[in-house]
Amino acid sequence: xxxxxxxxxxANWLFLFLAVPTLxxxxxxxxxxxxxxxxxYLVIALAGSAALFLMLGAEFVxxxxxxxxxxxxxxxFLIGIMITRAPLTKSVDLSHPISARAxxxxxxxxxxxxxxxxxxxxxxxxxxxxPDEATRTGEIGVSIFTTWVIPFExxxxxxxxxxxxxxxxxxxxxxPAEQQR
Amino acid sequence: xxxxxxxxLGAAMFSVGLYGVLTRRNAVLVLASVEIMLAAVNINLVAFxxxxxxxxxxxxxxxxxxxxxxAAEVGIGIAIILMIFRNRHSADVDELNLMKY
Numbered sequence: 473x474x475x476x477x478x479x480x481x482x483a484n485w486l487f488l489f490l491a492v493p494t495l496x497x498x499x500x501x502x503x504x505x506x507x508x509x510x511x512x513y514l515v516i517a518l519a520g521s522a523a524l525f526l527m528l529g530a531e532f533v534x535x536x537x538x539x540x541x542x543x544x545x546x547x548x549f550l551i552g553i554m555i556t557r558a559p560l561t562k563s564v565d566l567s568h569p570i571s572a573r574a575x576x577x578x579x580x581x582x583x584x585x586x587x588x589x590x591x592x593x594x595x596x597x598x599x600x601x602x603p604d605e606a607t608r609t610g611e612i613g614v615s616i617f618t619t620w621v622i623p624f625e626x627x628x629x630x631x632x633x634x635x636x637x638x639x640x641x642x643x644x645x646x647x648p649a650e651q652q653r
Numbered sequence: 654x655x656x657x658x659x660x661x662l663g664a665a666m667f668s669v670g671l672y673g674v675l676t677r678r679n680a681v682l683v684l685a686s687v688e689i690m691l692a693a694v695n696i697n698l699v700a701f702x703x704x705x706x707x708x709x710x711x712x713x714x715x716x717x718x719x720x721x722x723x724a725a726e727v728g729i730g731i732a733i734i735l736m737i738f739r740n741r742h743s744a745d746v747d748e749l750n751l752m753k754y
Contacts, residue, residue: 483654491662498666498689502673507682514685517666520690524662525716528703531697540720545688545727552731554680556744567676568747574679576675584668591660600656600704607710615709616717627721635727639730644739 483602486527494520507558508564513551515542529603532612659700666693680744682735684727691723 478484497516504510518541525534558566567573616624666689675684679745695716702712 481654484658487654487658491658495662495665495669498669498692501682501689502669502677502686502749507679510682511685514688517689518692521696524696525699526698528699530699530702530716533699533713533720535694535738536720537692540724541688541692543719545724548727549681549733550675552684552734556679556681556738558679558681558744559664561658565679565745568677568678571675572745575670579675580672583671584664587667588661588704589666589742591657591664595655595657595660598656598704600654600659601706602654603706606712612710612717615711618715619709621718623718627718631721634729638728639731642735645729 483527487524490520490523490527494524498623503567505564505566507553508550509559509564510566511546511553515546518542518546525608527602529606531606532609538610630652656700656704659704660697663693663697663700666690666696676714678745678747680746681731683746684730684734687730688723688727691719694718 494517497513497520499512501510501517502522504513518537520540522534522537525531553560568576657676670686670688670690670693673689674683677686689725698716698719700710700712702710702716705712734744741748
C-alpha cells in the first residue's frame with residue numbers, strides 16, 4: 473500500500489486530524505517549561521485519544537476518558553502543582569539537564585524503532601474494519617458482569633484501598649501525647 | 654485504515670511518555686508522563702478490540718480497567734508527593750536520595 477492509496481481514504485484524514493494534535497500535545501507535556509501548561513497540554517492529548525476512541529466506535533471508553541481523566545485527574549494534577557508550590561512561570565529545572573536528556577531521548581527513539589519495526593513486519597498492511605455502529609454500552613455491561621466480574625470486583629477493591637491509602641497518607645498526623653513531652 | 658497506523662501512534666505516545674518519565678524532575682510531571690503512557694496503552698487496546706471485532710469487547714473492558722487503575726494511581730501518587738513535599742520541602746525526584754546509601 474502506497475502513501476497515495478493511504479491518503480485517498482477519508483478515514484485516514486480524520487485519523488491524521490486527530491492523531492497529530494494528540495502526539496504534538498504529548499510531546500509538549502514532556503517538554504514544556506511551564507508546569508501548568510504541561511498539565512493543560514495533557515488535556516489536549518487525552519481529549520485527542522478520546523476522540524480517536526469515538527472514531528473506533530468505543531463510545532463508552534471515550535466518554536469515560538472525558539469524565540475520569542479530563543474531569544477528575546487533571547484537577548488532581550493542578551491541585552498537586554498548587555500544593556507543591558511549583559513555579560508557575562517558565563522554569564528550566566522542571567527537567568534534567570541536557571546531558572541526562574540525551575540518553576533518554578535515544579532510548580525512546582530506539583524503543584519506538586523496535587516496536588515500529590516489529591509491528592510493520594508482523595502486520596504489514598492489514599486493514600482494520602471501521603465499525604458500522606458504536607459499541608452498545610449495555611453489551612459492555614453484560615460482558616463486564618459475566619466474563620469479567622471477578623477482575624471488576626478486584627478493581628473496585630483496589631479503588632477502595634487507594635481511597636483509604638490516600639486519606640491515610642495525606643492526613644496530618646497528630647503526635648501522641650507522650651511523644652510531645 | 655490499517656492496524657499499523659494505530660499501533661504506531663500508540664508506540665509513539667508510549668515512547669514520548671517514557672522520555673518524560675526519564676527526564677522530568679518535578680514529580681507531578683513524572684506522573685503526567687505516566688498518564689501519557691497509559692493513554693498509549695489504551696489506544697492499543699481499543700484499536701485491537703476493533704481490529705478483532707471481539708464479541709466480548711475484551712479490549713474495551715481492559716481499557717476501562719486501565720482507566721480505573723490510573724485514577725487510583727494518580728490519587729495515591731499525589732498523596733505521596735504531598736507527603737514528600739511536607740517532609741523535604743521539595744517535589745524534585747532527584748532530591749529523594751534518603752535510601753541511596
